[in-house]
Amino acid sequence: MVKEHSRQIFGRDSLYFDIKPELRSATRIGSKPDGFVIVLDSPAAFYIVENEMAEHGVHDHVVTQISKFNSAFKKAETRTKIVEALYDNIKKDQTRYSFVKSKNEEPYKFLTDIVSSSPTVIIIIDRLLDELKDAIDELPLKAKLVEFKTFKRGVDNNAHAHFVSEPVQEDTVAKYVEKEGFACLMCKNQPTYDAGLIVEHLEEKHDIFRDDQIIDGWNPEFQRQADLYLSKRKASF
DSSP states (O other): OTTTTHHHHHOTTEEEEOOOOOEEOTTOOEEOOSEEEEEOSSSOEEEEEEEEOGGGOOHHHHHHHHHHHHHHHTSHHHHHHHHHHHHHHHHTOHHHHHHHHHHOSOHHHHHHHHHHSOOEEEEEESSOOHHHHHHHTTSSSOEEEEEEEEEEOTTOTTOEEEEESSOSSOOOOEEEETTTEEEETTSTTOOEEOHHHHHHHHHHHHOOOGGGOOEETOOHHHHHHHHHHHHHHHHHO
16 A cells, blocks of 8 residues: 555655565675665655554564664665666666656766665654654664554555655645635635546646645545545546
């Protein structure tokens, strides 16, 4: 789910890499992140991703993993290995390569520069834990907790809504205004819409597909309303 909805979490100008090269410290201790993310627009960023479930008791695991990442990133060969893995992934996908190229004329140099900086670890978890909130301040690498929840609606196992507590990159395209509706932040006069219409408006007028829309104040009930509206629209054609 994190991979599928990565742009809701990391912003429209981000790419999620579901690759897991083994990173080894100077003492040859290995670790594998769950993924990497690069943000192409300003400010450019490089993230290591750890996806966790609160029920699994993650404190010790997260602290140990991030300590291993820190040791591994001190080695130049580790950073080179990551750059090559990211670049190979991009080159194999023409859409990705064109997207990166449109933002940076020299993709390999861009990756080398951004990976050479100290990374931020993004810990995505289905429920925020106080023990983790306290622990991240003491970690050797900068870390950020992001709460990501998936809700199942009714009896249809394929009907889901998703909630991100705080997107990593602020890329909000609309916001909820109480008693008025959703205001489009990309339109000059900021007209307001109900839940279904704002999703439709962002798709049709601004070419921002549903999974890429970051709307301030969005919640599962608004998602239900939007899905109902859009399903009726589809049925009417």
